[in-house]
Amino acid sequence: MSRTAIDRLLVAGGVLLAWQALHHWAGEFAMPSPLATVLTAGRLITDDGFASHALASLEAVALAFAIAAVGGVGLGAWLGASRVAGAVAEPILTALYALPKVTLYPMILLIFGLGLSAKVAFGAIHGIMPITLFVMTGVQNIPVVFIKAAHSLRMSPSQVALHVLLPSALPELLSGLRVGLSLTLLGTLIGEMFASREGLGYLLMQGIALVEGDQILAITLILFVVAVSLNMLLHRFERRARGRYGADAGL
């Protein structure tokens, strides 16, 4: 086992210890123990109702992420390629990125009504900003030499896009998609909490309404495990892309 893997296990152990300590301090009702939470999570996952809520969330996250990814990559590529458009848009985008979008939930509800489209919209507006910003930076940082070389090789625009622009912006693109996926997940969950009758966010809100600490903690644990695994998987792709196409790839 590598040293990092051992360190990570140690960190996980530390988190569990802190959690257990918190449990003793706050009491069984407010803060269930790690063991009890894992058991509750296991019971939840095998429960009949859970699968349909999880699928509803998955569907919403997938749709929201598809919208955020297509929109963000398109917008980011355009803003990155045009110097003026990029300079005009950058502070506007960072301002929009930093808005507390949770405030907008009544508006989203009024526009889309209660249901799938409301939470998809909520997820997409959270995810699109970081993807746009990362892709824009990635495209802006493509060395001009690459494009000149492509022109002197008489490559067609589609060849330039596929063989030159995409590979050299790939590391940033993947970072953007990774951060965008996390925020899409957050946005969709917030959407489900405030504007939906199904999904894991709705289950969380139910737990909150009924003050079921064990339920809240178990769902949060499941979500966190899923988020960490997805993140680590995407991180691995990213490192590989950086090694092959990144600045230190020996070009």
Added chain:
Amino acid sequence: MSARRIAFLRIAVVALAVGLLEALCRLHVIDPLTMVPPSAMAAGLAELLASGKATDDIVATTRVVAIAIAVSIVLGILLGIGLHAAPRLKRAVAPLLTSYYAVPVFVFYPTLILIFGLNEIPMIIVGAMFAIVVMAINTMNGLDRVPRSFEKTARVLRLSPLQTIAWIMIPSAFPYLISGIKLAVAYCFIGVIAAEFILSTVGLGHAIAFAYNEFENRTMYALMLLVLGSVTAINLLLYAFEQRMRRRRERI
């Protein structure tokens, strides 16, 4: 293109977007029950502020958010410094930090109410919990990018660790700290307003939810404009500050 023309274009783009929204609302392409025109939002906000009906909510939210921001900036910077100083620990917790924002931390708000009671403390904790990590990540990134020669110079000048942090590391990482603060402000607002939506008796989030339930669209949009406008104003101030620091640095 000159910086001035770009700034002009930027204002034109924003004005055009607001104008388009106004036209769509006025022509009833957007149903008045769905959204009121931007001019009506602004007028509603002016009335609301003049009537003093929202003053208690504004004071309550501002207080909680301000405390949460202060706590998260201080603790976030300390955490960032600690992680920078311990690269092994940093590598080990990296997946936790990058996944932190995929889960809405404010789901712990009810638990915190059980522990601390229905007062400001759970809200402050929720806001700060949400913002600390982004502050720590930005601090860490800034410190990681301090040029090695700076650190060597500090050693040559025999600066103590505290002096090195205060005079070399923090000033060098400053642009990153400002980015961190910008996001920390936003995350504190998100945490506190979400908490106010979930359960609270006062505050802007509570007032927005109340107006929504009473179908008082004008008040609701006025309050939303107030929140989003304040955050944007703080953001623009920090952005202007950041640009000035950057220009000063380029001159050196």
